[in-house]
Amino acid sequence: MTRAASAKLGAYAGLAALGLLAALATRRPELVAVAAPFALAAAVGLLALRRPDIAVEVTLERERALEGEEVEVRVRLEARVGAERVEVLLELPRELTVRDGDNPRVLHLADGERRELPFRLDCGRWGAFRVGRVCLRTHDALGLFRHETTVDRRLPLKVYPTEEAVRNLLRPLETQVFAGNHVARQKGEGIEFADLRPFVPGDRVRHVNWRASARRGELWVNEHHAERNADVVIFLDSFAEARRGGGSTLDPALRAAASLAARYLRQKDRVGFVTFGGMLNWLLPSTGAGQLYRIVDAMLDTQIILNYAWKDIDVIPRRTLPPQALVLALTPLLDDRAANALLDLRGRGFDLVVIEVSPLPFVQPPRGDVQELGHRLWRLRRDAVRGRFERAGVAVAIWGDESSLAAALEEVSAYRRHARLVRV
Amino acid sequence: LALALLGGVLAYSATAGDRLPQVVAGVGALGWTIAALALAGRWPSLLPWGLVGVGAGYTVFLGLRSGSVDARAPVVAAALFAAAELAFWSVEPREGPSERAVLVRRLALVAGGALGTALVGALLLVLVAGASGGLALEAIGVLAAVLTLAIVAVLAARARDSTST
Numbered sequence: 001m002t003r004a005a006s007a008k009l010g011a012y013a014g015l016a017a018l019g020l021l022a023a024l025a026t027r028r029p030e031l032v033a034v035a036a037p038f039a040l041a042a043a044v045g046l047l048a049l050r051r052p053d054i055a056v057e058v059t060l061e062r063e064r065a066l067e068g069e070e071v072e073v074r075v076r077l078e079a080r081v082g083a084e085r086v087e088v089l090l091e092l093p094r095e096l097t098v099r100d101g102d103n104p105r106v107l108h109l110a111d112g113e114r115r116e117l118p119f120r121l122d123c124g125r126w127g128a129f130r131v132g133r134v135c136l137r138t139h140d141a142l143g144l145f146r147h148e149t150t151v152d153r154r155l156p157l158k159v160y161p162t163e164e165a166v167r168n169l170l171r172p173l174e175t176q177v178f179a180g181n182h183v184a185r186q187k188g189e190g191i192e193f194a195d196l197r198p199f200v201p202g203d204r205v206r207h208v209n210w211r212a213s214a215r216r217g218e219l220w221v222n223e224h225h226a227e228r229n230a231d232v233v234i235f236l237d238s239f240a241e242a243r244r245g246g247g248s249t250l251d252p253a254l255r256a257a258a259s260l261a262a263r264y265l266r267q268k269d270r271v272g273f274v275t276f277g278g279m280l281n282w283l284l285p286s287t288g289a290g291q292l293y294r295i296v297d298a299m300l301d302t303q304i305i306l307n308y309a310w311k312d313i314d315v316i317p318r319r320t321l322p323p324q325a326l327v328l329a330l331t332p333l334l335d336d337r338a339a340n341a342l343l344d345l346r347g348r349g350f351d352l353v354v355i356e357v358s359p360l361p362f363v364q365p366p367r368g369d370v371q372e373l374g375h376r377l378w379r380l381r382r383d384a385v386r387g388r389f390e391r392a393g394v395a396v397a398i399w400g401d402e403s404s405l406a407a408a409l410e411e412v413s414a415y416r417r418h419a420r421l422v423r424v
Numbered sequence: 425l426a427l428a429l430l431g432g433v434l435a436y437s438a439t440a441g442d443r444l445p446q447v448v449a450g451v452g453a454l455g456w457t458i459a460a461l462a463l464a465g466r467w468p469s470l471l472p473w474g475l476v477g478v479g480a481g482y483t484v485f486l487g488l489r490s491g492s493v494d495a496r497a498p499v500v501a502a503a504l505f506a507a508a509e510l511a512f513w514s515v516e517p518r519e520g521p522s523e524r525a526v527l528v529r530r531l532a533l534v535a536g537g538a539l540g541t542a543l544v545g546a547l548l549l550v551l552v553a554g555a556s557g558g559l560a561l562e563a564i565g566v567l568a569a570v571l572t573l574a575i576v577a578v579l580a581a582r583a584r585d586s587t588s589t
Contacts, residue, residue, distance in 0.1 A: 007468040007512075015472060019479065022479075026486060029493060029548065030549070031486065033545030033548045034479060037501060037540070038505070106522035107526060141533060
């Protein structure tokens with residue numbers, strides 16, 4: 001605990017000294033009456049000085065929350081040696097704010113007194129935080145000394161991004177071998193009708209198409225499309241972001257990634273996750289609710305780290321990108337390295353979809369002719385990047401302020417229905 | 425409120441005496457202005473000079489006064505002490521809003537301090553009025569003043585030495 005004397009102590013001592021000296025010089029007893037209280041206050045403050053001993057405990061209502069939810073943090077104080085005034089400050093990251101009440105708070109703590117201070121936190125933005133660093137500053141009754149200490153009782157708090165509304169998911173071009181919800185091109189056990197063929201020994205009787213058999217005079221059976229799962233890799237570009245105020249392009253990208261991962265996992269697909277940027281992070285594709293938690297936890301560590309190193313797709317472990325996987329890239333298309341890596345993936349035959357998280361809402365409107373010209377050039381350059389993807393047969397959907405993720409996905413679906421797969 | 429109290433002391437010093445009231449008012453007004461500046465600019469280091477200035481105005485008033493003891497000195501002392509407490513409260517670094525109990529205790533402390541100051545001052549003046557004077561008493565007074573300052577200085581030095589982290 002750090003102790004510091006306030007300016008008041010020196011001032012009172014000085015005032016007392018000057019007053020008493022003036023009393024002696026002028027031989028006026030009234031000045032002693034004026035100076036004595038300052039001397040007395042300083043002396044009493046110094047004699048009554050003691051070091052506060054306050055134990056701090058921090059409890060968190062829950063460890064996980066969604067963006068926009070409230071979480072209560074309770075700070076328990078137990079004063080073995082109290083103080084006249086205790087300032088209690090709960091250190092919080094920028095993303096968490098106290099909704100009701102004040103931070104710091106000032107209270108009186110008598111010896112042996114216990115107090116519990118509730119702080120209702122507003123989880124404004126996703127992220128993995130550690131909450132519970134408490135700064136205490138105590139003042140004595142006369143305000144001559146203050147003691148300061150910081151108590152670290154941090155507890156983890158994970159704030160998950162909220163889900164984006166997604167109506168229809170993108171269908172992968174290729175499916176895998178395990179059972180799932182996608183109608184595969186391959187024939188097998190399923191519901192969707194595929195074709196008719198002559199009966200061969202071993203075929204089930206319930207597959208016989210009696211109407212076709214009666215018409216052709218021999219047994220014909222129905223064939224069906226198999227229902228398989230798919231591999232989906234969510235590729236998050238974290239090279240650069242456009243930021244304005246409290247928001248950035250990374251926020252909607254993460255929300256979309258979390259929503260898509262949850263939806264694909266719900267329909268038994270294997271989902272992997274790659275953060276490609278200044279910090280490379282990946283999760284091998286897997287299924288189940290556990291994978292969703294792993295993905296979302298990995299997302300919380302995502303941050304934009306400035307990095308000038310040239311990175312290509314080779315740095316990603318091979319098993320992270322299984323063959324025939326649908327790669328869903330969420331990118332603001334601000335960094336050429338990410339664009340080149342995605343084109344490289346497309347060149348290697350991956351089924352790639354680019355969802356462009358538009359940085360335009362985060363860009364300040366241009367002022368003046370020069371800025372206007374620069375802005376136009378920048379937009380033209382972005383169009384050129386988009387054109388590179390389209391020439392490679394990659395669907396690019398722009399997701400900005402004016403459209404929803406569902407609309408962007410629908411746009412991609414329409415493109416994929418009509419576009420031809422090309423080899424690049 | 426601190427400035428009002430200091431203004432009260434200044435007004436009393438300037439109006440109660442009949443000799444050179446302009447000088448008394450000038451010295452006191454200078455101190456009041458410094459205190460006002462310190463409060464407006466939240467400069468705690470400047471504040472004592474304002475108090476010294478107002479106190480100096482009162483000292484000039486006392487110096488120009490004839491031999492009788494100023495019976496209102498305890499009130500002046502209480503006003504100066506309360507003004508100092510309130511002024512230092514004003515220039516403290518901003519802290520969060522205090523609980524009502526903390527505010528009440530602090531206000532009570534200022535009020536109690538001012539009352540105690542007035543009582544101590546009155547007691548001192550009564551003692552002085554009762555004393556017959558003389559070299560011995562004057563020596564005791566000087567010794568008491570020096571001792572008081574020495575004790576304060578020693579305690580302050582010890583408190584500073586024991587500052588630890």
